[in-house]
Amino acid sequence: MTSTPGPYGPEEHGSPALSPQAAAAEREIARVTEPARLLRMSDMVRMLLDEAQGTPLDDRARDQLKHIHLRAIEEIGESVAPELREELERLMPEEPAGLPSQAELRIMQGQLVGWLDGVFQGIKAGLALQQAGARPRLPEGRGHDLPDRPRGGSGPYL
Template sequence: MDERTGQEAAMQAEIVEGQGQQPPQGQRQEPMPQEAITHPAKLLRIASMVRELLDETRQASLDEPGRIRLRQIYERSVGELEEVLSPDLKEELASLAPPMQGVPSESEIRVAQAQLVGWLEGLFHGIQAALFAQQAAARAQFEELRRRGLPSAQQQEAPKPGQYL
């Protein structure tokens, strides 16, 4: 697994809620990246579940029916994740999390789950970095608008007396 490639791809991920907003007048709209997440809350729930399963498999010895059940849960989790990912991220996930064949050993389950958790954490770090960058850009844009749009205190005129004074 190439961790750098996954992290670089995750750095370009963007949450897609609130699309359709127009950019402020005079500014060009940035093209939307190809990598997007359509349901971030679902992604977080699945990631939490996978992490808990990994912790449980580290602590417990699994018999064959338990390993089969964990394989089913793992494969369903990957399928659910694919529903909320863009095609690029979906393809990356599929290459990192191929379906398990037969009854996996405990170590195979642990490795697969740890790999999935690591990929999800890289994705979350990428989302977080993208959000920080968006916030910084919005803050700079707001400061620019404020600087251009509001007169300073020195430019404001003194209040004029009313007609009764």
């Protein structure tokens, strides 16, 4: 049985072949499985970092922040594809044996915020590539030969 090429080429199921840019964009966007959850976690982590920088933390507050940080990493890991989860685990520091200092907590939180920002930048780049690929291309020289607009139209802006 031979297949007849569709309008997009000899692809199976008649779907068009993705350009390398479009394929990269799709992969980048697909790396986040739960974007709303990831956004919520990112906002929380960023606010915790702001709080940790602005106020002195006693032992109990540092212990609480450490547990929140570790739980946030687990939650974020559940919201992303396995390769991002592995990257997150590799990049995050080992859990401190005792109670982390304020400086250690700020570093841990800052590192997590930076990693999340990188993930969001990847998503934005993927979306921009998708939009650029979906934008219709104008033929060469098109746009310069637009017809003249009538002068003195009916509205104040024409």
